[in-house]
Amino acid sequence: MKEFDAFRLDPVNRCLWRGDERVTLGPKAFDVLRYLVQHADRLVTHQEILEAVWPDTHVNPEVVKKYVLEIRKVLGDRSNRPTFIETFPRRGYQFVAPVREASTDTSSIEAARVVTMVGRDASHARLERCLDLSLKSQRQIIFVTGEPGVGKTTLVDAFLRRAAARASLRIARGQCVEGFGGKESYYPILEALGQLLRGTERNPVVPALVRYAPTWLVQFPSLVKADAREALHRETIGTTRERMVREICEALERIAVDDPVVLVLEDLHWVDVSTLDVVSALARRRAPAKIVLLCTYRPADVVVAENPLKVLKQDLLLHDLCVEIPLERLRESDVADYLSTEFPGADLPSGLAGLIHRHSGGNALFMTAIVRDMVDKGVVAEDGGRWTLTRRLANVAPEVPASLREMLDAQFTRLTTSEQGILSHASVAGDRFSVWAVTSEPDLTSDEIENVCERLGEREQFLRSAGFHELSNGTVSAHYEFRHALYREAVYRRLSDVARSRVHRLVGGRLKALCSPGRQELAAEIALHFEKGLAYDDAITSLVLAAENAAARFAYRDSIQVLRHALTLVPHAAVEHRAELEAQLFERIGGAQYWLGEMVECARAYEAEAACGARSGLPSVRVNALSFLIPFGLIDPDRGIAAAEEAVALSAGLGDPRLHARTELLAAGSRLLYDTWRGDDWQTCESARRTLEALSPAGVPDYHRMIYAHLQMLQGHYEEALTSLEAGIPTANEPTSLMVHMFALSGTTVALLHSGRFGELLRIIRAGRAMAEKNGNDPWIFAFREAWLRCVVLDFDGARRLCETVTDTATTALARQPQARQPRTIARLARGYAELERGHYDEASRYFDEILDPAVTPKFFLHWYWRMSAQLGLSNVWLAAGSLGRARSDADRFLASALSTAEPNLHALGWDVQARVSMAEKDWRGAEANIERGLAVLERFHIPTVAWRVHATRSELYRREKNHDAAEAQRAQAERVVLTLAGSLESDEPLRRSFLSADPVRRIVRPRPPGRSARERR
């Protein structure tokens, strides 16, 4: 630690101390000062400072000037005869005061204590004990509770000062803000984290976030190098709050490995629920950690029985996971102590303490306010170096206002008109405010407002300085805060309703002007002002931005809550905007619900949007909403299709050919995916695609392109489909649509499966499942695809087990969701084949029948594909059972439906089973004709997962015809395909072994000399 004059630079907490007082200095100003002090022996150029303090950003050199001004102000330096910083015009600065290495002796700090604290010895001692335990790696969760003004913050401050002197700590504070709860997720945590992140050199917080908390790292984009952003973006898509919470805990635990971390969260009665999740997790985790989480709140503000903070604290107390330190009001003896500390050696009557105690009721804030008021009014005055009471004690009482509020009112009325005006506006701006945000009537410049605030601060009236901060537009502005929230309230309450809302509107407008597009970090605050300012249209717009902020923090539930709140404001918005605002809100709610996997709620939101479009005569709104109802396909395909068809009909009359083509593609596409395959519908999609490509260079929108790619895939065009699907994998520079991303993953995995690229498929599946588990969301799409793959490689038991873990766990959200129909169907198919292998034909046929029965298996995504597979299963059962009649009729039915599609795998399988039934019927000629048609399909399409079966059947037929050479050639062909499929899997992949050892495969693969793998042979 460096010392100069009465100051100490504390690099750990990045703050400046004057004696024992923490001097408020903005973070950048601190960095500038530290740099100057570190190089006190020489002149430091502007450029050097810019490079040291803003290494990665371009900053206007004027800013350095601003900060040096701020530092000078704080140090009390004069520019004409500087004692600290000397300016060399156009060259730079030099720190000229003598600099010493600070001693570790803290006794001077104790002595120089500025804020007097009385009557808190026991509470303070408890805090110290907690700190001791935390130094032994026992995490400490502490709630300091009490009424406003009782002295919570004062106690915490005193403790921190003492603790910082005792051990090398990392201290970070986060303040909850009234009205932000639920609108600004994790607000205080982010604020505190921001403090921990300050400091450029060897700060372990940044690497800890990189390593353990990428979801939090993305909240600080300036820390992420441009080339790493895309990877980070992908890695955090669809994160849930469980992951966010876990990561911040892990990161804090890492950061606290050497120096303990003290995290202070102030005024938790205004907290958001996401932050409470972090508090709860930090308290419940078991790992040893040098963490102190110190929270303050007012119990009276959380009395409602089900208040989550109250519930949380009670639960933690019950399990001995936290400590509560309730602060009582001060006693009369404490007041006496206070008086003798404030007025040392004074000659005050003994009854004064009792009088002040009686009036203040022991409330510390009221007590100090009464004392200050007495000094202001000269009731207590210094006379010849001694403080005395200037009138008789009996005459003092009538002058003391009965309540703090009255006292503050009286103080307020003694201020000048301009002071009153500025304070009133400031009280609207908030507990802590930027001079820039404060408006005034009549109009004063920011400098004039700042002077007034500064004067009030110096006189310790209502305000105190809160340093300088850089605003998002790059300007630096002085901040002030009310001495206590009750001071702000007292001023705010004096305003009339009309005046209040007018000023809120003005402040909202000022803040909004600060936010350049794309910088919306103030959205929640702005929304609050506009709402209180009765400017509802603006409030709704800002709430939408606040909801986006929440979503960017993966707090989708919070995002929905904000949007729902915005919905309640819609009836107050301007009539002509209402419908559009409402529609927009529902659409965003729908999107957030989709992210959460709440398909029913998602569809409900889009339906509400559609209803709003219809009600208000906005057909394009309705068309848009209906187009989003594709998720309905997951719940009730017929309703999804009906919605898409209505969109087509509506858009036909709107004179917007692009919109119309889009809806046509969507409607025909959903019929193909969710109902059945029809050639006409494919033609419609194809011509819609051509129209879209002709109408605009952007061509087919991503969402529609994903659907189109699925249709390409269903016709065996895997390479083309994979190329289209790549567009749906998000990169960092575009907003991510989960729906597009989901569709892209869905299509890619199926295309890889059908083209026999099992290894690649498994890699995507495993990475996807790992990522989903890390993010805390449901890996259903990957589980489905793996189950499908297992069926294809004949691991029916594995497929069934996998599906059952997905559908039968009551805890998975999926089990309740309609998309569970797909794994249930795959499970039935797998069971059917497993029973078939065991020769249990009746059981096997029952499973296949269930798939075919719409009462047991309602429609779902590509249900027709699975029903046809069940049909095939049935004919295989009867063939094996020797019931040729049934085998024949099921095979015929299967072929007919297969040929009604454009799916080459189904075609080939259709001919293959025909050939096998014909062989069983000893109809050699028929068998020959059928299998040749199957082989013809293989000429046109690369469908390896089915090809080997066709070759095997052909080989079998040749064998029966005693054409042994041709039989062997076909067997070898089948074997090559099988080995290529197996070879696409890693050599140690268990699926590879199980595939090669499955009966139908063993029949065509020749045993090899031991010691050489299939891959080596090729």
Ligand SMILES: Nc1ncnc2c1ncn2[C@@H]1O[C@H](COP(=O)(O)OP(=O)(O)O)[C@@H](O)[C@H]1O
């Ligand atoms: N123990 C104390 N001794 C003396 N003054 C105190 C004490 N506690 C609080 N105060 C005074 O009361 C004011 C309000 O206290 P504060 O800690 O901000 O209350 P809270 O955080 O509980 O609302 C402080 O600014 C300080 O001047």
Ligand SMILES: [Mg+2]
């Ligand atoms: Mg407080």
